[in-house]
Amino acid sequence: MxxxxxxxxxxxxxxxxxxxxxxxxxxxxxxxxxxxxxxxxxxxxxxxxxxxxxxxxxxxxxxxxxxxxxxxxxxxxxxxxxxxxxxxxxxxxxxxxxxxxxxxxxxxxxxxxxxxxxxxxxxxxxxxxxxxxxxxxxxxxxxxxxxxxxxxxxxxxxxxxxxIAEGLPMKRQSAHKAFITIMYGCNNYCSYCIVPYVRGRERSRRMDDILREAEGLLQSGVQEIMLLGQNVNSYGNGTQETFPALLKALDALGVPRIRFMTSHPKDLSDALIDVMASGKHIARHMHLPVQSGSDAILAAMNRHYTREKYMERVASLRRAVPGIGLSTDLIVGFPGETEAQYQDTVSLVEEVGYDSAFTFIYSAREGTAAAKLPGQLPESVTGERIARLIRTVEQGTQRAHASMLGKPEHVLVESISKRDGAMVSGKGSRGITIVLPGSQEDIGKIIPVTITQSAANTLRATRQTEGE
Ligand code: SF4
Missing domain, CATH: 3.40.50.12160 (Methylthiotransferase, N-terminal domain)
Structure with missing residues (x-):
């Protein structure tokens, strides 16, 4: 709690x-x-x-x-x-x-x-x-x-x-996108992670304060809000102010697009999935770190879910929010990880088909439980494993991008394309970079498009004409 x-x-x-x-x-x-x-x-x-x-x-x-x-x-x-x-x-x-x-x-x-x-x-x-x-x-x-x-x-x-310090001055990096921290710290003590020791125990901001901040941002023209927390799913844990309730209230406020990260799979509730399915402004994307596809490694990591449970949550999300994009975090070379356990991670990545993934080689941090475990793996093994895993992630990204061809999307335009001054680029609802024809005037607007081309890291699109 x-x-x-x-x-x-x-x-x-x-x-x-x-x-x-x-x-x-x-x-x-x-x-x-x-x-x-x-x-x-x-x-x-x-x-x-x-x-x-x-x-x-x-x-x-x-x-x-x-x-x-x-x-x-x-x-x-x-x-x-x-x-x-x-x-x-x-x-x-x-x-x-x-x-x-x-x-x-x-x-x-x-x-x-x-x-x-x-x-x-x-x-x-x-x-x-x-x-x-x-x-x-x-x-x-x-x-x-x-x-x-x-x-x-x-x-x-x-x-x-x-x-918690409220009301500090802030110089936001973007006029169109803004972060709102909804909670600080973490209670989960994943065995490899230093965060709970340096960011402290979980504490959530009051919902009223968050809504007031969001309202101010909305009035100043912000198009997208990213809610931040080490584990946003446990926001307000132990009170009536739950994360689904907060998301619902923000959705009702009319912020054009709402994102959030990070979600711990063990706390991904049906209530949250329902709000995502019924919300009008919630991005069709979830960052859902799995870390490993092996039950034994997940247990040693103190993650509190199994591969089966994770896959069940993914299936529920995809049923309720068709076309949702998923991204994840993956660790290779956790102490004692065998080749077979590593292969479980590779097969999970293939099975889920992520839009993208952050891949890491396990890094021992003094003071964490995993740093004391036997079986720390040499770089020759971890380096080779991560290279193979990155290839698998890239193949999944290509498949995910290709599956979006011909589909509609909405792009929050952020800048003129560096390669072509007659094009602009921004992020779609799934968080993927999309390039489309446009000009300076489009920056800060959400533009409806149709995806026409897919590449390794980006998508290309044409603007939808009225009535499309
Ligand atoms: S990995 Fe995330 S959930 Fe686990 S302890 Fe670190 S911050 Fe908390």
Whole structure:
């Protein structure tokens, strides 16, 4: 069950507001910032909040880290290589600091939230000025003010993980699409995953707050809202505010298109499938991470479903929402995975026929249950397995794309095509990139089309004429 969340107090939020105002009036404050974001969409959305606060201080976004006065790395620790890449980049900035002694370097996000990492930053990275975890994002103004006025290096890691900060400023990346975080944290403790340790226990925002945010976005012309959470299906767990109820209320609000991620298969309820089937604005797409096709590996991963159960949920979804597109996450090389168990994953991918999949080689994370398991596999095995799996995923994508030929779709146009200025591109309801004839005027509109060509990663379409 979810923890009952507490909210950051109005007094604490007011302190940040005041700090933003004081920094804005500070002579010699940094003029530009650059945020480097690693990892998932939750992090991308946190970066929008960080940018919103920095803009409130009168700073402007620099094109790259070379020209910025303040560089912030919003890090991920889900995989070892993401962590190493972030630290490598931070080290590289140390060199830049030699030519620009006023450069401010900050590191935040999941990587910093790990206790051993905070210690490491304190001791081994003395040139990092600001470091704060996922629970302290809202405190950036006070930390930065302390640094600017007294040179005080700020390393903040919340002990109280249970707080939600409402109403922070935000600089959204797109005028047409917006993220709304509906819940934070995760209770599932999949044995390979570090997220519950760095993002904390599940806590859901109030439905009223989410609806108010969505209403504001709708009024500002946003066409698509992506609801975010580590496991959106368990939103409001233990209260009347369930995820199907939230989705239904958002659908009634009239947001043109609603997406959500991520859905844990064990919590994919019939009620949610019903709302998806009856909703007018809910995208025909679900990201449903399966991770493995082997029951033994799923049990070792602590996923709480079997292959049979997963396939039953897929069948129910497809019955209720014809033409729904599915995407997934897959891990190869979980400790002890045999060739036969790996083959179970390959056969499941063939059976489901995903539109797309994120494929990963298992990465041991300190502090997780799986990191202690025997049977960690060598790179020679995992590298070969993932290459074969990617080929299988690609074949499935091609089949899924081909099955859409001649079918109608609706594209939210996002940009002029890079290859052909007379074409525009955007995402269809299933989340697949579609290219169609168009111009600047189409950007931000949802256009009805008919699919005419399929390629490896994209579809081509013609615009539907009236009456079609
Ligand atoms: S559901 Fe599992 S994989 Fe997803 S964030 Fe929670 S623990 Fe990690």
């Amino acid at each position: 979810s923890k009952t969340p507490t909210y950051v107090t109005p007094e604490a939020l007011k302190r940040q507001e005041d700090a933003i105002e004081r920094i804005a009036a500070l002579p010699g404050k940094p003029q530009t910032y650059h945020i480097v974001t690693y990892g998932c969409q939750m992090n991308a959305h946190d970066s929008e909040t960080l940018a919103g606060m920095l803009e409130g201080m009168g700073m402007r976004e620099a094109q790259d880290r070379l020209t910025a006065d303040l560089v912030l790395f919003n890090t991920c620790c889900v995989r070892d290589n993401a962590e190493r890449r972030a630290l490598g980049n931070v080290n590289w900035l140390k060199e830049l600091r030699r030519g620009n002694p006023d450069l401010i370097i900050g590191v935040c996000g999941c990587m910093v939230q790990q206790p051993q990492m905070a210690q490491k930053i304190l001791k081994q990275y003395p040139f990092i000025d600001l470091a704060f975890g996922t629970h302290n994002v809202y405190e950036l103004p006070e930390m930065l003010e302390g640094l600017l006025t007294s040179g005080k290096r700020a390393i903040h890691l919340a002990e109280e993980e249970n707080q």
